Amino acid sequence: MKSPRALAIQVGFLILPIAISLAVAAALVIAVGRDPLEVVDALWKGAFKDSRKLGGVVNFWIPLTLVSIGLVVTFRAGLWNIGVEGQMMMGAVFASWGAQYLLLPESLSPLLNVMLIALSALGGMFWGFVVGFLKIRLGVNEIFGGVALNALVNVISIYLISGPWQPRIGGSAQGTEPFPTPALLPEFSPTFPVNLFMIALVIAAFLIVMILLNATRWGLNLKAVGANMRSALLLGVATERASMSAFFVCGALAGIGGAYRVLFTFDNLRPLASGGIGFLGLLVVLLLSIRLLWVPLIAFAFAAILTGSTRLQIAPSLKLDSSLAGVLQGMLVLFVILFHGVQEVFFPEKEIHHRDTESTEKSRVEQYEQ
Amino acid sequence: MNEEFLNTLGSIIGTATPLVIASLGETITERAGVVNLSLDGSLALAAVTGFAAAWTAQQAGVLDLPAQLAVGISAAMLVGALIALLVGFSSIKLRRDQVAVGFVLTLLAADLARFLGADYTRIPGPQITRFAIPVLEEIPVLGIVFFQQNLLVYFSYILMFVVWFWLFRTRGGLALRAIGERPEAAYARGAPVQRLRYWYTFVGGALVGLAGAAYSLNVKPGWSSPPAMQGDGWIALAIVIFGGWHPFRVVLGAYLFAALRAISGYIQTNGLWIFGQEISFPFVLLNTLPWLLMIVTLLIVSGGLTERLLQYMPRAVQRRLRAFLRSDPPRALGTRFEAE
Numbered sequence: 001m002k003s004p005r006a007l008a009i010q011v012g013f014l015i016l017p018i019a020i021s022l023a024v025a026a027a028l029v030i031a032v033g034r035d036p037l038e039v040v041d042a043l044w045k046g047a048f049k050d051s052r053k054l055g056g057v058v059n060f061w062i063p064l065t066l067v068s069i070g071l072v073v074t075f076r077a078g079l080w081n082i083g084v085e086g087q088m089m090m091g092a093v094f095a096s097w098g099a100q101y102l103l104l105p106e107s108l109s110p111l112l113n114v115m116l117i118a119l120s121a122l123g124g125m126f127w128g129f130v131v132g133f134l135k136i137r138l139g140v141n142e143i144f145g146g147v148a149l150n151a152l153v154n155v156i157s158i159y160l161i162s163g164p165w166q167p168r169i170g171g172s173a174q175g176t177e178p179f180p181t182p183a184l185l186p187e188f189s190p191t192f193p194v195n196l197f198m199i200a201l202v203i204a205a206f207l208i209v210m211i212l213l214n215a216t217r218w219g220l221n222l223k224a225v226g227a228n229m230r231s232a233l234l235l236g237v238a239t240e241r242a243s244m245s246a247f248f249v250c251g252a253l254a255g256i257g258g259a260y261r262v263l264f265t266f267d268n269l270r271p272l273a274s275g276g277i278g279f280l281g282l283l284v285v286l287l288l289s290i291r292l293l294w295v296p297l298i299a300f301a302f303a304a305i306l307t308g309s310t311r312l313q314i315a316p317s318l319k320l321d322s323s324l325a326g327v328l329q330g331m332l333v334l335f336v337i338l339f340h341g342v343q344e345v346f347f348p349e350k351e352i353h354h355r356d357t358e359s360t361e362k363s364r365v366e367q368y369e370q
Numbered sequence: 371m372n373e374e375f376l377n378t379l380g381s382i383i384g385t386a387t388p389l390v391i392a393s394l395g396e397t398i399t400e401r402a403g404v405v406n407l408s409l410d411g412s413l414a415l416a417a418v419t420g421f422a423a424a425w426t427a428q429q430a431g432v433l434d435l436p437a438q439l440a441v442g443i444s445a446a447m448l449v450g451a452l453i454a455l456l457v458g459f460s461s462i463k464l465r466r467d468q469v470a471v472g473f474v475l476t477l478l479a480a481d482l483a484r485f486l487g488a489d490y491t492r493i494p495g496p497q498i499t500r501f502a503i504p505v506l507e508e509i510p511v512l513g514i515v516f517f518q519q520n521l522l523v524y525f526s527y528i529l530m531f532v533v534w535f536w537l538f539r540t541r542g543g544l545a546l547r548a549i550g551e552r553p554e555a556a557y558a559r560g561a562p563v564q565r566l567r568y569w570y571t572f573v574g575g576a577l578v579g580l581a582g583a584a585y586s587l588n589v590k591p592g593w594s595s596p597p598a599m600q601g602d603g604w605i606a607l608a609i610v611i612f613g614g615w616h617p618f619r620v621v622l623g624a625y626l627f628a629a630l631r632a633i634s635g636y637i638q639t640n641g642l643w644i645f646g647q648e649i650s651f652p653f654v655l656l657n658t659l660p661w662l663l664m665i666v667t668l669l670i671v672s673g674g675l676t677e678r679l680l681q682y683m684p685r686a687v688q689r690r691l692r693a694f695l696r697s698d699p700p701r702a703l704g705t706r707f708e709a710e
Contacts, residue, residue: 028485080469139672140665143407143469144611147604148661155657163652279477286470321595323484330478337471341464 006349013343017335025328034318042318043325046311047304055193059265060277060303061296062194063088063257065202067281068295069209070250075290076213077246078226083131083146084254085278086153087124091255092262093157094123096176096269099183099262100165109182113197116183117259124255125248127153132247136240150278158271165269175270185264195264202296205253210292222246254278280306280329287333289340302329376514378632384519386628388413388584388599390526392606393613393620394533395450395577401537401615402570403550403702404458407472409578410603411479412453416582418487418593420446425495438496443583450579451572453479458571461706462564468704476603487593498522498588522584526621529577533617546570550700553707563707581606605664612667614697623667627660634659671697 026036047057067084074081081087098119104112131149134140160176167177187193213219221242224232233239261273284298309325312318392409399406406412424442427433433441453475460466498520506517516527537543545566548556553563582599590598605627613620634656642649669675676695680688 032486032489080473082473134665134669138669138675140668141611141672144604144608144668145665148608148664151601151661152658155655155661158657159652159654162654283474283477286474321485321488323481323488326477326481327485330474330481334471334474334478337466337474338460338464341460341466345464 009343009347013339013347017339018332021328021331021335024331025324028327029320029324032320034320038315038318039312039320039324042311042315043305043308046308048308051192053307055191056307057300057304058194058199059260060306061300062198062202063260063277064281064284064303065296065299066205066253066257066260067250067278068284068299069202069205069292070253071281071285072290072292072295073209073213073222074246074250075285076219076226077222077243078229079135079243079246080143081128081131081146081247081250082143082279082282083127083149084250084281085274085276086146086150087127087131087251087254088258088261088274088278089150089153089157089272090127091120091124091258092269092273093153093160093258094126094255095120095259096160096165096179096262099179100176102183103180104182106182109186112182113185113263116263117201117256120255120259121252122255124251124253124258126251128247128251128254129244132244136243154272157269157273161269161271175266176268178267179263183263184267185260187264195260198260198264201256206292206296209249213292218242218245254281276326283329283333287336305329373514376511378636379515380518382625382628382632383515384523385589385632386625387519387523387526388581388589389602389606389609389624389628390621391522391529391584392578392581392603393609393624394526394529394617395574395581396606396610397574397613397615397617397620398533398546398577399454399571399574400610400703401546401550401700402567402574403553403700403705403707404461404567404571405468405472405704406454406457406571406575406578407469407607408453408457408475408479408603409606410601411476411481411483412450412575412578413582413585413599413603413606414483414597415453415479415486416446416449416579417586417597417599418483418490419449420579420583421495421586421593422486422490424587425490425493428496435496435499439498439587442496442587443580446583446586447576447579450582451576454571454575454578455568457575458568462567465706480597480600483597484595487595487597490593492592492594495592496587497591498584520588522580522588530617530621537617547700549707550702553702557707557709563709567707605660608664608668611697611699612671614671615700616697619697627663630659630663670695 029036029039045053047053067088071081071084074084095116098112098116102112102115127149131142131145134145135142161174165176167175185195185198188196213222221232221237222245224235224237225239225242229239232242257277258274261275261277262269266273280302281299284295284302287298288294305325305328309322312320312322312324392413396406396409420442422442423445424438427438427441456475457468457472460471461468500518500520502518503524507513509517517524535543537547545556545561548559549561549563549566557563585599585602586593606624609620609623609627612623638653638656642653676692680692683691
């Protein structure tokens with residue numbers, strides 16, 4: 001049993017970062033001369049006013065949850081997969097290729113959908129492999145390799161849109177022509193426009209990765225690699241293979257997320273189709289200190305803020321930039337991380353806890369020294 | 371030499387200046403053992419703050435142009451320094467991961483810049499004016515390239531030498547390098563490791579802020595969304611690695627990137643002519659060049675590939691070439707230090 005004081009501290013540190021980030025966001029809104037309550041109202045209505053809006057939230061939730069699940073895997077292996085945004089985009093590009101060139105009749109649409117999703121997973125894996133290869137075999141830090149590869153795939157997509165895949169009339173860099181109907185993922189109903197198959201796929205991915213991470217040798221190996229590269233190597237874990245497999249899993253999931261953007265959300269390929277969802281996934285996973293269990297829930301909250309924020313610009317009395325959503329999300333994650341630190345440093349639960357963080361730190365130092 | 375060519379070189383030096391200042395700032399911070407990964411966002415937030423402050427000062431109508439610019443630059447430097455201090459504080463005092471905090475701050479600062487900058491988008495404001503240095507500007511070739519610039523550019527030249535001198539020729543610089551390499555040993559010799567880390571994180575961050583102002587008050591005047599310098603923060607971080615944490619090499623890297631960008635920009639507007647023949651290919655793809663260069667330079671300095679290639683070289687060349695190509699980070703980079 002926890003003492004009342006310990007419990008109070010725990011609850012306090014759960015609420016405090018949320019309260020502070022809301023307060024700072026409110027102060028910002030007041031500073032630009034708007035009413036914070038109106039902002040809350042707009043966000044809420046923008047996300048939950050009717051089933052169509054809720055469908056919009058789910059449409060962000062699907063790719064966001066997919067990349068977040070993938071990122072839990074790479075973080076477990078101690079890898080900073082900032083390249084996830086590009087892996088999403090590469091998945092979108094692969095799916096777009098298939099959507100334009102694999103022409104199947106309407107009746108075979110489900111088969112085509114599955115093929116395109118598989119193709120997008122392949123695209124994401126390919127781009128994940130490049131980051132992994134650069135990191136594991138050639139020693140290029142995965143953060144910088146990832147950033148560069150994100151930019152590369154963006155240029156490639158703009159080239160495709162303004163070149164080989166440009167619309168027959170009015171070719172510009174806005175986007176390709178809408179894909180043929182059989183390639184597009186069908187919506188459940190006009191009043192709730194989401195794709196049920198993809199929701200099922202997200203749930204399946206969540207459960208499978210949960211089992212893989214916690215109940216298989218592979219999951220154990222990843223954890224060992226993430227905790228300490230050198231001792232994992234000495235214990236006989238194939239560290240290179242473990243790291244590479246993490247990139248493959250994350251790349252595949254991100255690629256599928258990218259496919260959803262082009263095959264459902266937009267119906268065509270556009271520049272920056274991934275829309276920052278990969279980066280948002282990194283925030284989700286950092287907020288949760290890499291725990292998978294709460295990913296779907298936090299991803300839903302973030303998706304709701306993101307969907308709701310589109311209303312900030314439209315609402316006549318507000319006319320606020322939608323980047324407020326990003327500010328709120330970023331601040332939440334920042335304060336959660338900082339208050340974790342405050343709690344650990346100034347309100348340590350037990351002596352053992354302190355020693356525990358110390359030893360992991362030591363192993364990290366060893367990792368850096370290699 | 372062709373005057374137009376020299377002018378182009380001069381404009382490369384000018385447009386490279388924010389990159390030079392930002393990567394020198396990050397070099398100082400990282401030499402002290404702290405990674406400030408927030409550069410891409412910090413640059414944007416500092417740029418918009420600096421512009422907004424200078425613009426507000428201009429509208430007030432009390433101050434003259436130099437004073438308006440001073441207000442803007444100070445505000446930008448303050449923003450850069452504060453963000454960097456937050457990275458330092460969360461690592462030194464709160465024992466958080468520098469990379470995680472830096473990354474979150476990158477996104478947060480970028481969004482904050484977009485949010486606060488919404489009212490300042492595409493409006494004209496004060497700009498840093500050109501100031502040719504008398505006498506020096508008359509030097510053939512070098513004069514046009516280096517000395518017909520503005521004060522910020524001259525500051526970047528001086529900064530490069532100051533950073534080098536401080537790092538390698540002073541006791542303070544010795545302590546700075548020591549806390550980034552072997553903080554325990556430095557501590558045992560009486561260096562106040564944490565206080566110095568705070569200080570150099572602050573100084574490096576202020577320089578990043580200055581670089582932000584260099585964009586919005588000079589190189590890409592004003593503010594727009596998406597910001598003109600998007601991605602440059604990451605390039606600056608990569609330049610620090612490419613430069614092996616040595617100020618001269620870092621500056622060289624910044625000029626290299628700016629030159630490559632100028633060339634690809636030139637080809638995209640004027641087309642490519644070789645021996646009187648126009649070569650045509652999708653010029654959009656030229657935008658991949660800076661990023662490909664980033665990957666290639668990191669490949670070269672990071673070891674794996676270089677080591678393999680070096681094995682085919684004669685032994686005498688091997689060691690020298692390795693020393694020239696490889697760059698190893700400060701040993702305690704990104705780690706925490708706790709005095710026992």
